[in-house]
Amino acid sequence: MPSSLHHRLSRQDYKTLSLAALGGALEFYDFIIYVFFAAVIGERFFPADVPDWLRQVQTFGIFAAGYLARPLGGMIMAHFGDRVGRKKMFSLSILLMALPTLAIGLLPTWQTLGVAAPLLLLVMRVLQGAAIGGEVPGAWVFVAEHVPEKRIGFACGTLTAGLTAGILLGSLVATVINSTLSASVISDIGWRIPFFLGGIFGLVAMYLRRWLQETPVFQQLKAREALSKTLPLKAVLLSHKRGVALSMLLTWLLSACIVVVILMAPALLQKQQGIPAALTLQANSLATVMLLAGCILSGLIVDRWGAALTLGIGSILLAIGSTLFFYCAAWGSGYLFATYAIAGLSVGVVGVVPFVMVRAFPAAVRFSGISFSYNLSYAIFGGLTPIVVTLLIKTTPMAPAWYVLALAMMGALLGLWLAGNKRHLPLLRALDH
Known part of the structure; x- marks a missing residue:
């Protein structure tokens, strides 16, 4: 019996919702953690002799680039989501977020690479923006097309809560790092820790998403050649x-x-x-x-x-x-x-x-x-x-x-x-x- 004909969430529905919410939370964490360490990133990726205000503008400019990349990344991923399937894009979006997050944690700084360091950081932020642009709409569509008709509100609300939990997770990780490490350790290597964590967790979440199934709605569209x-x-x-x-x-x-x-x-x-x-x-x-x-x-x-x-x-x-x-x-x-x-x-x-x-x-x-x-x-x-x-x-x-x-x-x-x-x-x- 198709899922949309009854009103209770099945075990598979709960699994789908949990994995979507977990992945969404981790993607939001990866996207937002930059802001909590913006001051240190500014010091490490821009020359020491530029005025403080200019360094701040440049650092937040790179953060903003992630937002500007969202529409283009989201529309490209949505195009293929409507053409080749929701599940493939859903897995791609988390990979596209996890790898650049891991890469930011590994990037050489201005002292090592010079002007190439902030440019590489900018590229990573653009990739993160493209990923989040595909993740949020993709997650909403994915769970809404899986769960019964009468449970779509609960599924979408829970997923939105999951995305917001990523912001809270970022705040908690930043608080723990700032409370346990000295300013010099954070400046030296401590700022990299949250990016490593985000990248590794993202790869784990992507692995877990292998167990998800394509949405029944998309399978129906494909079967009836109604794409x-x-x-x-x-x-x-x-x-x-x-x-x-x-x-x-x-x-x-x-x-x-x-x-x-x-x-x-x-x-x-x-x-x-x-x-x-x-x-x-x-x-x-x-x-x-x-x-x-x-x-x-x-x-x-x-x-x-x-x-x-x-x-x-x-x-x-x-x-x-x-x-x-x-x-x-x-x-x-x-x-x-x-x-x-x-x-x-x-x-x-x-x-x-x-x-x-x-x-x-x-x-x-x-x-x-x-x-x-x-x-x-x-x-x-x-x-x-x-x-x-x-x-x-x-x-x-x-x-x-x-x-x-x-x-x-x-x-x-x-x-x-x-x-x-x-x-x-x-x-x-x-x-x-």
Whole structure:
């Protein structure tokens, strides 16, 4: 009996979901660990006589290159994912992440190689960006096409939680290394350890992915010779503009909320409110754990009540939770842990996003549709959000709160739109059009 006809997750479904979430977490860890060691990497890969600000700009420029590579890498991998199979691309994306991560840990520095060292680092970051561009949409499509119809929300929410766990893992590894090794040891060899760990774990995860099976939906498409006859991306742009617009707006909500509430908030609390760094990072870890729980909870609620209601009410709760956090933080650290935990949980509404996206495109072009929308939107809004928020802070210190509030309102409006357009969200049958 095909998996989509019953409502319980089978043992194979749990295995698929676990391996996808584990691989996704490790890929996000590999992609993000660079940021936690950016200062040391700057010292090792650029000449000592350049001004500190310039070294910082160059180091973060190489980090940003990873984001810019996402759309192109994601679209190429999605093209083949729609043509030759989801599983092959799913395994390739983790290999494409693990090898460059391992290579960064082995790279000679400026003192040894001169200008070739930062250039090699740039190449590795571009490869990592291409890999993550294929991994996230690929993982969502892969699990959604495996699990029963009534469990897609839970599967996508759990997977999104897995990706976010990679950021938490990066933070914990950075904390352990900075707590146990001296500054000179970290500068000499300690900064390489997290890249070795990431590369080795990635290769193990790739080995484990050998046990995954191709999705039943893709097998059906292939058997019925219903694979996209034209270029999948061309079909997406010609026939699925509404799905692209919806997916890009939802990705804006997802990327901006995580960037502002999870990634930017600790630095903002330290700078604006003078809250000690150790305290903000502890509260941030708690908020990230609550975000994981929020993603899974959103997925469970989607399966029960549908995307429209979950997104609409979840966005209103996001507006309340994030505003409460930023306003309370402005009064001091008294309620920091409680309000940050609530904000983290409310950001979990982003667990709804992949559920809507996998249903916004028919199976033959699903991977390409999600990959194009998600990666393009993430490259634009993931990159612009920190700049916009930083510029707005000059006008009002509450800019982060207002920015998230505006996006939460957009999320609520999208929920209303979905409520009136249910017929435009096809089920996951292979031959929906």
